[in-house]
Amino acid sequence: MKNGLEDVIAAETQLSDVDGEAGRLVIRGVSLDHLVADGTYEGVAALLLDGLMEKSFDEAELRAWLAQARTRVFDHIKAADAALLALPPVDAMRALIARLPDGEDFDTALSLLAAPAVFLPAILRKQRGKRPIAPDASLSQAADILRMLTGKLPTREQTAALDTYLVTISDHGLNASTFASRVIASTQAGLTSSVLAALSALKGPLHGGAPGPVLDMLDAIGTTENAGHWLGEALDRGDRLMGFGHRIYRVRDPRADALKGALKPLISTGQVNNARGALAEAVETAALAILKARKPNRPLDVNVEFYTALLLEALGFPRGAFTGVFAIGRTVGWLAHAREQALDGRLIRPRSVYIGPLPAAA
Numbered sequence: 001m002k003n004g005l006e007d008v009i010a011a012e013t014q015l016s017d018v019d020g021e022a023g024r025l026v027i028r029g030v031s032l033d034h035l036v037a038d039g040t041y042e043g044v045a046a047l048l049l050d051g052l053m054e055k056s057f058d059e060a061e062l063r064a065w066l067a068q069a070r071t072r073v074f075d076h077i078k079a080a081d082a083a084l085l086a087l088p089p090v091d092a093m094r095a096l097i098a099r100l101p102d103g104e105d106f107d108t109a110l111s112l113l114a115a116p117a118v119f120l121p122a123i124l125r126k127q128r129g130k131r132p133i134a135p136d137a138s139l140s141q142a143a144d145i146l147r148m149l150t151g152k153l154p155t156r157e158q159t160a161a162l163d164t165y166l167v168t169i170s171d172h173g174l175n176a177s178t179f180a181s182r183v184i185a186s187t188q189a190g191l192t193s194s195v196l197a198a199l200s201a202l203k204g205p206l207h208g209g210a211p212g213p214v215l216d217m218l219d220a221i222g223t224t225e226n227a228g229h230w231l232g233e234a235l236d237r238g239d240r241l242m243g244f245g246h247r248i249y250r251v252r253d254p255r256a257d258a259l260k261g262a263l264k265p266l267i268s269t270g271q272v273n274n275a276r277g278a279l280a281e282a283v284e285t286a287a288l289a290i291l292k293a294r295k296p297n298r299p300l301d302v303n304v305e306f307y308t309a310l311l312l313e314a315l316g317f318p319r320g321a322f323t324g325v326f327a328i329g330r331t332v333g334w335l336a337h338a339r340e341q342a343l344d345g346r347l348i349r350p351r352s353v354y355i356g357p358l359p360a361a362a
């Protein structure tokens, strides 16, 4: 028995492979570097869902259908009451997604891909006292998300940066939320139920809830000179450094560099101030040195959340919404895994070892 099911194989999948020793992520046979260099969100979504739905489609068809689905799900925003829209962003998203019909069909999958992308910007605007902006079916998912958030057409670099983010986090082996999605799928409850369970798992700070706290940490550190001292005190208190460490990776998380790379065009074109980037680099260097000294037996390196925090901040998302943006990108992975599991047809039902008291003998 392994606490946390560490190293336990719980599924066979054709969707993605995480090699924690080599620091490599492969999605449907394509390495993350290639996906990031050439890919768009819609392209990776088509790749992940290929052969798992009742009809086949290519990237262009998916882009068009997804754009229509965004327009369709926007009606749920119009119908939502103020109390629901005032909930913390992920909770509001979850409550709105729960209103979508459940099913295993392609239309349900499209609505679930579109819903988080439409709901999150609308929730954020409502919470700032602004009117939600309706989707524009002529745009890509990434460009439309940014337009619905800010009310302005994003620049080419901003769209590319969000596209890279969505591609980078689209799928990642049997992480906690994906496993939750597969467990629900194995009961044949429906894709909406799978996504709701996965979103609930993603919310925790040990999974998708870390990037907000990464920025809190950078704010608390404040200056590059303070990094070593602050990090040392945090470890003395027994705190974990947010954005570092991973259950699978024993080397640098390859997604961190993909996201660091996506920030560069924004910095070089002056669209973001590089002061945050310089502080982050100093914190990263200091953290790696101090973690190596304090935890010599456990290789700890940067994970995806560290540069996620910088990228999403640069794109104008508030830190309380970072987990919601993660969900926009990861939903396609949850759906692909849910379909793969549903097609497998076998109920997931492990066993536990009972260690409680037994009834007294009669």
Ligand code: CMC
Residues within 6 Å of the ligand: 172, 175, 205, 206, 207, 208, 210, 239, 240, 241, 242, 243, 244, 245, 246, 247, 248, 295, 298, 300, 303, 304, 305
């Ligand atoms: N800072 C300081 N020490 C750490 C950290 C960290 N971020 N991560 C692990 N350790 C230490 C831990 O204290 C333990 O030390 P010791 O053996 O002396 O008690 C040792 O490393 C092993 O820890 P573990 O709990 O067995 O590791 P895990 O596989 O359960 O942890 C983790 C994985 C992601 C929960 C953990 O690294 C962590 O809490 N990181 C901070 C939160 C974070 O960044 N989460 C986002 C994860 S990436 C998103 C995703 O892919 O889901």
